[in-house]
Amino acid sequence: KPLVFSGVQPTGNLHLGNYLGAIRKFVALQETHDCIYCVVDLHSLTAQLVHDDLEDQTRQITAAYLAAGIDPAKHIVFNQSRVPGHAELAWIFNCVARIGWMSRMTQFKDKAGKDRENASLGLLAYPSLMAADILLYRATHVPVGDDQKQHLELTRDIAQKFNNDFSDRIAARNLGVTMQVGEEKVQGYFPMAEPLIGGPATRIMSLRDGSKKMSKSDPSDLSRINLTDDADTISKKIRKAKTDPEALPSAVEGLEGRPEADNLVGIYAGLADTTREAVLAEYGGQQFSVFKPALADLAVEKLAPIAAEMRRILDDRAYVDAVLRDGGERAGKLAEATMKDVRGIIGLSQG
Numbered sequence: 314k315p316l317v318f319s320g321v322q323p324t325g326n327l328h329l330g331n332y333l334g335a336i337r338k339f340v341a342l343q344e345t346h347d348c349i350y351c352v353v354d355l356h357s358l359t360a361q362l363v364h365d366d367l368e369d370q371t372r373q374i375t376a377a378y379l380a381a382g383i384d385p386a387k388h389i390v391f392n393q394s395r396v397p398g399h400a401e402l403a404w405i406f407n408c409v410a411r412i413g414w415m416s417r418m419t420q421f422k423d424k425a426g427k428d429r430e431n432a433s434l435g436l437l438a439y440p441s442l443m444a445a446d447i448l449l450y451r452a453t454h455v456p457v458g459d460d461q462k463q464h465l466e467l468t469r470d471i472a473q474k475f476n477n478d479f480s481d482r483i484a485a486r487n488l489g490v491t492m493q494v495g496e497e498k499v500q501g502y503f504p505m506a507e508p509l510i511g512g513p514a515t516r517i518m519s520l521r522d523g524s525k526k527m528s529k530s531d532p533s534d535l536s537r538i539n540l541t542d543d544a545d546t547i548s549k550k551i552r553k554a555k556t557d558p559e560a561l562p563s564a565v566e567g568l569e570g571r572p573e574a575d576n577l578v579g580i581y582a583g584l585a586d587t588t589r590e591a592v593l594a595e596y597g598g599q600q601f602s603v604f605k606p607a608l609a610d611l612a613v614e615k616l617a618p619i620a621a622e623m624r625r626i627l628d629d630r631a632y633v634d635a636v637l638r639d640g641g642e643r644a645g646k647l648a649e650a651t652m653k654d655v656r657g658i659i660g661l662s663q664g
């Protein structure tokens with residue numbers, strides 16, 4: 314049965330890239346799938362271990378999920394650290410995965426920088442915890458932005474190695490399911506989780522530099538639109554966004570070599586739930602002096618209600634905490650069933 318899992322780190326400054334690349338897709342998938350949406354607080358320890366406001370940041374992401382339209386009665390919303398299976402399965406995956414796989418990850422290389430010997434072991438093992446998040450629920454579909462693609466490939470590698478290394482023990486316990494992998498049908502315990510990366514907004518770039526991803530950690534606040542920005546701030550940031558002097562092209566090929574123009578058209582398409590082609594059919598030939606105000610209006614129209622709803626939800630901390638508690642209980646039951654199987658497959662004594 315298809316099951317969706319995804320997560321967002323509680324590291325502040327939830328931005329338009331997070332919304333268009335991930336959260337908006339989370340909302341849409343609720344109609345067709347069972348979904349589990351997690352606030353991955355354990356992952357955020359790799360960025361900052363001592364974290365005065367981690368609980369508040371966790372509530373912020375939760376409020377964003379709810380304000381965007383995720384229904385916690387129908388689906389599961391919780392924070393990762395409530396369910397111990399995440400850390401337990403991650404440990405087992407640390408013993409399945411190879412150091413080489415981890416050290417090849419571009420996110421590790423970027424975040425560790427030059428002084429790699431001094432990066433935390435947690436930063437290196439980050440993808441192993443992410444694989445555990447997904448596979449703890451045997452999720453089959455994972456909506457993410459483009460930057461997580463490599464981690465999803467690694468998740469499949471871990472699943473595949475586990476399935477292969479323990480194939481006899483999985484079969485002996487009758488725990489295998491048949492899966493289609495490419496042309497082949499294979500048996501295994503963990504599914505080959507598929508990334509859902511699609512649409513016009515899988516990689517939103519900085520508003521100040523079309524070659525850099527929009528990110529929570531960019532020191533310039535002008536580089537991103539935060540989900541909590543007010544209408545004036547959103548308009549100002551779009552007005553100040555870097556562009557080139559040309560008018561917009563009438564076809565997508567004309568966006569090649571124009572990363573800033575491409576980014577703004579992609580953002581428009583993402584917000585309007587349409588394609589770059591459709592946006593250019595309307596605005597091709599127009600100057601940015603026309604396009605930017607239209608984009609600002611659209612962004613305010615789509616984002617302001619979410620920001621207002623987030624504020625309203627955050628006023629009721631007890632409610633947010635109750636959502637996480639309830640979600641954690643439901644997730645915990647599913648997780649425990651998987652961990653029982655996994656402990657049995659590996660041969661960890663459970664008698």
Ligand code: TYM
Nearest residue numbers: 319320321322330331334335353443457458515516517527
């Ligand atoms: P995080 O918290 O960095 O980002 C959350 C989601 O937002 C997407 N995203 C973007 N999409 C488009 N354009 C951008 N500029 C942009 N920036 C971020 C990310 O791709 C992500 O989908 N490792 C994950 C969290 C995680 C996870 C998981 C995700 C932990 N366990 C299991 C899926 C499944 C992360 O750091 O996301």
